[in-house]
Amino acid sequence: MYTLQAGIFALGTSSHAYLEFDLLDTKKCKEFASTIAAIREPRTTTGGVNFVIGFRPELWSDIVPDDAPPGVVGFNKEIQGTEGFVMPATQHDALVWMSGSTYDVIFDMARTVIHDLAGQASLAEETSSWAYRHDRDLTGFIDGSENPTLLDAPMDALLPEGVPGAAGSVLLLQKWKHKTAEWEAVPVKQQELIMGRTKLDSIELKNKPADSHVASTDQDKFGNIFRRNMPYGNVEDHGTVFVGFSADQKRLSRMLDSMAGLLTGKRDALTRYAQPLTGSYYFVPSVESLRGLR
Numbered sequence: 591m592y593t594l595q596a597g598i599f600a601l602g603t604s605s606h607a608y609l610e611f612d613l614l615d616t617k618k619c620k621e622f623a624s625t626i627a628a629i630r631e632p633r634t635t636t637g638g639v640n641f642v643i644g645f646r647p648e649l650w651s652d653i654v655p656d657d658a659p660p661g662v663v664g665f666n667k668e669i670q671g672t673e674g675f676v677m678p679a680t681q682h683d684a685l686v687w688m689s690g691s692t693y694d695v696i697f698d699m700a701r702t703v704i705h706d707l708a709g710q711a712s713l714a715e716e717t718s719s720w721a722y723r724h725d726r727d728l729t730g731f732i733d734g735s736e737n738p739t740l741l742d743a744p745m746d747a748l749l750p751e752g753v754p755g756a757a758g759s760v761l762l763l764q765k766w767k768h769k770t771a772e773w774e775a776v777p778v779k780q781q782e783l784i785m786g787r788t789k790l791d792s793i794e795l796k797n798k799p800a801d802s803h804v805a806s807t808d809q810d811k812f813g814n815i816f817r818r819n820m821p822y823g824n825v826e827d828h829g830t831v832f833v834g835f836s837a838d839q840k841r842l843s844r845m846l847d848s849m850a851g852l853l854t855g856k857r858d859a860l861t862r863y864a865q866p867l868t869g870s871y872y873f874v875p876s877v878e879s880l881r882g883l884r
C-alpha cells in the first residue's frame with residue numbers, strides 16, 4: 591500500500607509558493623533527488639506548511655525507473671492552437687509547491703528550500719499565490735465547483751495500486767495571465783456564456799455554448815481531474831496558477847488541446863481573456879518513493 595503526498599489534498603490553504611528548479615548538472619540527478627527528498631517541513635501543525643514535490647517525468651524515469659509510469663512526458667513542445675493562440679512549453683526539472691495558512695511561513699520555508707538546493711539546482715521560476723474572496727479566481731467566478739469530492743478525488747488524481755508510480759500523480763502547472771481590462775469590459779451575462787456557469791453562484795448553464803470554458807474541459811468527455819488553482823500576482827499583472835492533478839496525463843493534455851481549438855476547431859472562449867505564460871508537467875511520486883531517495 592503506497593501513500594500519496596498529503597499536500598495534494600490539503601485544502602483551505604490561502605498562501606502558496608511554486609518553486610521550479612533546473613538541475614545544474616543532470617549527471618548528478620540522484621544526489622539532487624536525495625537533497626530534495628530530505629527537505630523538512632516545520633513540525634508545527636497549526637502554523638505548518640504542506641509540501642508537494644514533483645519531478646520532470648523523464649528525469650523521474652532516470653532516477654527511479656521502476657516507479658515511473660510509462661508514457662508520461664514533460665511539457666516539451668508548445669501547443670499551437672487556432673488563430674495563432676499558443677500555449678508555451680517551459681518545462682523545468684523539479685517543482686516544490688508549498689501551501690499554508692499565512693505567507694510568512696511560506697516565505698521562510700521557500701528561502702530554506704532554495705538555500706538547501708543551491709549548488710545543485712537553480713531557481714528557474716518562482717510564483718506565489720493567494721486566495722481571493724474565499725474561492726474565486728480573478729475573473730470573479732468560483733473556481734473548483736466541479737472538482738471531485740475528497741472521497742472520489744484520490745481515484746481520479748492518483749495512479750492505482752499495482753502499477754509503476756502507484757499513489758503518484760501527474761501534475762500540470764500553468765501560469766495564466768488575465769487580460770483584466772478586456773474581461774471586465776464584457777457584460778456579466780456574456781462572461782457567464784464564456785465560462786458556462788453563472789457568476790454569483792456557479793450554476794452550470796443548461797445551454798452552454800460549445801466554446802465555453804466548461805464545455806471545452808468537460809470532465810464527462812475527458813475524464814476527471816483534481817484542480818487546486820489559485821490567483822497570483824499584483825494589481826497590474828495577475829492571473830491564475832492552474833494546478834491540475836490526474837492519474838492519466840491524457841486527460842490534462844486533451845483538455846489543453848481542446849482549449850486551444852485543436853479538437854473541434856473552436857478555441858475555448860476563455861483563452862481570449864487569459865494567456866498562459868508557462869506550462870510544465872511534473873510527476874509527483876508517492877511518499878515511499880520519495881523516502882527511498884534519502
Ligand code: HEM
Pocket residue numbers: 727728729731732733734735736737762764766785787792803804807808809810815830832834842845846864
Ligand atoms: C485562466 C485559466 C483558468 C481559469 C480562470 C479557470 C476557471 C475555471 C472556472 C471558473 C471553472 C468553473 C467552475 C469549476 O468547475 O471549477 C472551471 C472549470 C473547469 N476548468 Fe478551468 N480555468 C482555467 C484553466 C483551465 C485549464 C488550463 C484546464 C485544463 C487543463 C481547466 C480545466 C477545468 C475543468 C476540468 C473544469 C470543470 C469542467 C466540468 O464541468 O467538467 N481549466 N475553470
